[in-house]
Amino acid sequence: MASRARVRAPELIGAGGWLNTGGSDLSLADLRGRIVILDFWTFCCVNCLHVLDELRELEEKHRDTVVIVGVHSPKFVHEAEHQAVVDATERYEVRHPVLDDPDLATWKQYAVRAWPTLVVIDPEGYVVAQHAGEGHAHAIERLVEELEATHEAKGTLRRGAGPYVEPEPVPGDLRFPGKVIQLPGGNLLVSDSTRHALVELAPDGETVVRRIGSGERGLADGDARTARFNEPQGLALLPAGPDGTQRVVVADTVNHALRGFDPATGTVETIAGTGRQWWQGAPTSGPAREVDLSSPWDVAYFADRLWIAMAGVHQLWTYDPAAGTVRAAAGTTNEGLVDGPAEQAWFAQPSGLAATADRLWIADSETSSLRYVERDPQAAEGVDGAVAAGASDTADAADAFVVRTAVGTGLFDFGHRDGPAEQALFQHPLGVTALRDGSVAVSDTYNKALRRYDPATGEVSTLATDLREPSGAVLVGDDIVVVESARHQLTRLRLPEEAVRVASVAHRTRRAATEVAPGTLRLDVVFQAPTGQKLDTRYGPSTRLLVSATPPELLADGAGAGTDLGRELRLADGVGEGVLHVSAMAASCDDAPDIAYPACHVHQQDWGVPIRVTPTGADRLPLVLAGLDAESGLDAE
Helix, strand or coil: CCCCCCEECCCCCCCCEEECCCCCCCCCHHHCCCEEEEEEECCCCHHHHHHHHHHHHHHHHCCCCEEEEEEECCCCCHHHCHHHHHHHHHHCCCCCCEEECCCCHHHHHCCCCCCCEEEEECCCCEEEEEEECECCHHHHHHHHHHHHHHHHHHCCCCCCCCCCCCCCCCCCCCCCCCCEEECCCCCEEEEEHHHCEEEEECCCCCCEEEEECCCCECCECECCCCCEECCEEEEEECCCCCCCCCCEEEEEHHHCEEEEECCCCCCEEEEECCCCECCCCCCCEEEHHHCCECCEEEEEEECCEEEEEEHHHCEEEEEECCCCEEEEEECCCCECCECEEHHHCEECCEEEEEECCCCEEEEEHHHCEEEEEEECHHHHHHHHHHHHCCCCCCHHHHCCEEEEEEECCCCCEEEEECEECCCCECCCCCEEEECCCCCEEEEEHHHCEEEEEECCCCEEEEEECCCCCEEEEEEECCEEEEEEHHHCEEEEEECCCCCECCCCEEEECCCCCEEECCCEEEEEEEECCCCCEEECCCCCCCEEEEEEEECHHHEEECCEEECCCEEEEEECCCCCEEEEEEEEEEEEEECCCCCCCCCEEEEEEEEEEEEEECCCCECEEEEEEEECCCCCCCCEC
């Protein structure tokens, strides 16, 4: 085993205390002799949820030698509430100890800069690796096997049961439901996300008519009893077929798939996705069952196709039921808030969709914004002109869409503030519902509220408060039925004629800005290929780096794409703060010469790094993709 820097792991400190330990507190001394993997996560972050799923197999396989500790490090104010962390730990079936660190104390001690980040600590209490982003499970698996062999030989490995204590199960018809629609017959269909099923309820929203799905994680088609889902979320009705029947499309989020449900027969079938997560370089269009998807969170029928909120890659995709095809329709996969032509727009975990005649409304959760897609009016004028001139090929122009923002400013500003849209604030909304008067209701999840935006006046107001993590809603007659996800129920509200008065609050992300010196800033993305692998250069460069800034004026030089993982950035004079957006990717393959078809893996992470320019700031910004930074801020021995 190659030698590594001897970096003593800082103690685990969190003001919120420990979960999943039966009430006991843990220290690193308690874990000595075990391989410890710290998973720095926050429950708003879809990439963090991906990593939770990536680690499940490793956690089970090495249960007698490995202890995974989730360090919950909040981005949003709501995520710093202890009960919200308790709920999230159950919601996502986290089966290891979790340290609730609302003040980011342990985050700072480990010099973490991104969600998610994994830190590996050996049985003697030293940090041996750090990985940011997704796709590292294979590398950590190899490292764990190395550490097991090395410390077994040294006598420093301690096997046995870990400190995880399973909480008592909670009864009830629903557990962290996600979305709801009304079926043609008047019943309500709910995605019962944590129990991996759909539930059909009577119009009262309480009486269970039937459950669809076995309740076990999996991807299996079949009847209502045998079909399997994996944390399903969004639901949408397709237009009625020739026989008048309507099929429901289910965003089967953790299966990275769309499922079709026939309410008449109760059967479930996979209509899009392969069950594998989409990665950079994979196809973005083609036969629906042959193209990978990434955490589809909601679906809505708009402009003669089904739109998919592809939260996992910050895009919108579409599904054509007639052709049986999917394609990326909006977004670049970069995370942020950028409007414009659909293919150039940036999103950040779009999680809620609602269609009207001329707009597709989007709850863009990580930017705490309400956005919409509409046909590009300039392209429409081009179509009219082409038709008048007798041109026949107008399909591309007719399919041109543009993205606009109604409410919201970006990744780091959020709160609960009503009033004119340009200064109104949401906090991580997950749902949006079209109302009959042309306005939209926003399930403002982390504000525990139902909000309203009126395009006619440009005003935002509050319809209801004291809702526990509302994640979606549907109009039923004169009422609106809201999914109170963390209260495990549907709540029927009469739409009020007057808004609720709420004291205005505004927040910035809890992350402290990184202080950097003016002038030249050296950006280094640290990547060390896992043991037994090397960078894959068979078909050209195996690394990619994309840098941009908000505001764009922050960077005088150094923005753009390249293949080197290091770059000199020049900060502009007169711009004192902003956010650096850094996206890095590296591909590594098996290095053994006797392997005819080496396995290759993609390592990827996007960082949004708030910076503040100060005379005493650093002139180097290291971001660890995989490995250890030689100039780490941790104390080394």
